[in-house]
Amino acid sequence: MRTSIKALLASTLFVSTLAVASPALADETAPPSDFKITGSAAVVSQYRFRGISQSNNRPAVQGAITVAHSSGFYVSTWGSSASAGNSTVNIGGTEIDVYGGYTHGLGSSGVTIDAGLYGYIYPGAPGLNYYEVYGSLAKTIGPVNAKAGVFFAPKQTVLDFTPTHHSTYVYGELSGGIPGTPITLHSHLGHTGGGFNYTKQYIDYNVGASLTWKNLTFDASVVGTNVSKSDAAAAPFADQTGTPSPFETYRAAKAVGVFSVTASF
Known part of the structure; x- marks a missing residue:
């Protein structure tokens, strides 16, 4: 009799345990969400956009957040501080970018397309706000990522x-990790032509290396343009005093080393 009661109690306890555990098991096997949220925060030695300094060659703080759907659609926002100082580039102290688009692989080709609309917002200089449409193709070839x-x-x-009421920026990028290391080498080459010319149609470049440790990325790059001192002297931009300044025009475009630390989450 005691043995039967003990067996009954044991059976009841076992069934009760399963009943309590079932929700947890169900949660563990629940399908992943179609949405994914990622973000980053960074400190950079200076903010360069298409080769031109946007922070008077001074440090800046930046951050970003992206919401992506499994279908390939995404929306993002990115922001940076900027100190104009006496620079020929004054974006009002802050930049906020808002953009969204669609990315997807093209069948079994290994090619990924990405296209969307990009808006640049300058709270301290709203007259500079503008938007662009963008598109790109990317493919991994062996150890190299090309875009x-x-x-x-x-x-x-x-x-x-501006003389032309539109502007076009075209670019190409190559990157690849060094096998067996957390180091990635990267390069970028771009061309600006149209309303956003800087003294002339110009080329910008970026060559560097990044090291990833946990959720941190350390990067060191050389960033610059083909704008020369003579180009700056021939078509100088005005500095913050309103005076055309060949020195500041060239300083914002010359090649420099840029260092950054980015935390991803």
Whole structure:
């Protein structure tokens, strides 16, 4: 009799344990969400955009967040501080970018397409706000990742005062990790032509290496343009005092070393 009662109690306890554990098991096997949120925060020795300093060659703090759907659609926002100082480039102290698009692989080709709309917002200088449409193709070839793309800014207010009322930026990138190490080598080459010329149609470049440790990425790069001192002297931009300054025009475009630390989450 005691043995039967003990067996009954044991059976009841076992069934009760399964009942309590079932929700946990169900949670563990639940399908992953179709949405994924990622973000980053960075400190950079200076903020360069298409080779031109946006922070008067001074440090900046940056951050980003992206919400992506499994279908390939995504929306993102990115922001940076910027100190104009006496520079020929004054974006009002802050930049906030908002963009969204669609990315997807093309069958079994290994090629990934990415296209969307990109908006640049300058709270301290709203007259500079503008937007671009963009598209790119990317493919991994052996250990190398290759990418080519274009940004096109159609006619809009910020471009009304330029000889051409639109601007086009085309670029190519190559990158690849060093086997057996956390180091990645990367390069970028771009060309600006149209309303966003800097003294002339110009080429910008970026060559560097990054090291990843846990969720941190350390990067060291050489960033610059083909804008020369003579180009700056022939078509100088005005500094913050309103005086055309060949020195500041060249300083914002010359080659420099840029260092950054980025935390991803």
